[in-house]
């Protein structure tokens with residue numbers, strides 16, 4: 001990768017009330033296949049977490065329903081006691097079935113249980129940010145009321161168990177409704193070069209300084225593939241994954257990245273994307289990918 005510039009203070013954005021680097025790490029891929037059960041390579045998983053923090057990552061995304069419990073236990077084993085500047089963001093709202101299914105768990109009792117499970121497995125007395133994961137449709141945002149679930153999280157916040165509340169897998173309307181009920185620290189939805197349903201929401205949140213955290217930034221279980229991505233990568237002597245991340249960083253200032261990987265080599269490759277500058281003609285070529293998707 002030749003087209004680089006030094007990292008700058010603009011590489012941070014405030015999440016909750018703490019600045020985090022815009023390139024973070026998503027820990028979901030550390031559990032076993034299908035995000036269920038233990039990892040194939042436990043020492044490798046611990047090494048990825050340690051390498052992330054050593055490289056300066058101070059924003060890690062997780063949930064107690066990854067594994068379940070296993071990803072949080074790995075984070076605790078690898079990183080506890082945590083660095084003062086590390087922000088661990090978790091999410092609640094789902095439970096796993098014995099068949100690895102993802103099921104809604106949005107009752108008050110289930111949300112309380114999930115918060116306590118996260119606290120125990122991460123070894124924390126307070127969770128920095130808890131995203132409420134809407135489950136009206138497990139695969140994507142769908143309308144439905146979140147006020148009761150938010151009231152439960154607000155109660156846990158008042159008890160001091162949660163510092164900030166965020167949302168995940170939500171519609172623009174749910175975001176607007178939620179922001180009338182409580183302060184929303186961040187929104188985490190599926191978004192990447194190809195999957196651009198949230199363009200308007202990202203811009204609206206940027207105007208208010210609310211972080212938007214795209215999940216599946218690299219395409220998730222089906223990594224992104226496009227001729228434009230490959231061409232730009234070749235021109236800049238970078239990889240397509242680095243270009244996909246650099247595009248997101250340039251897309252809007254409030255975008256915080258949490259690419260997932262179970263490999264130290266991929267982690268380092270992804271973090272190096274923070275130094276990749278995309279010239280305007282590359283941005284224009286990449287813009288066409290989303291437009292034609």
Ligand SMILES: NC(=O)c1ccc[n+]([C@@H]2O[C@H](COP(=O)([O-])OP(=O)(O)OC[C@H]3O[C@@H](n4cnc5c(N)ncnc54)[C@H](OP(=O)(O)O)[C@@H]3O)[C@@H](O)[C@H]2O)c1
Pocket residue numbers: 025026027028029061062091133168169188189214215216217218219220221223241242258259260261262263265266267269270
């Ligand atoms: N809120 C939600 O509903 C929700 C849903 C899904 C995910 N998330 C969060 O979002 C985070 C990111 O999503 P994700 O991890 O599922 O998807 P992702 O970041 O889009 O992609 C991860 C996939 O890309 C591969 N990969 C990563 N870096 C690569 C590289 N440099 N070159 C080639 N392949 C690479 C990984 O395989 P290797 O392991 O081989 O590198 C893995 O298969 C998750 O970790 C999780 O914290 C949230």
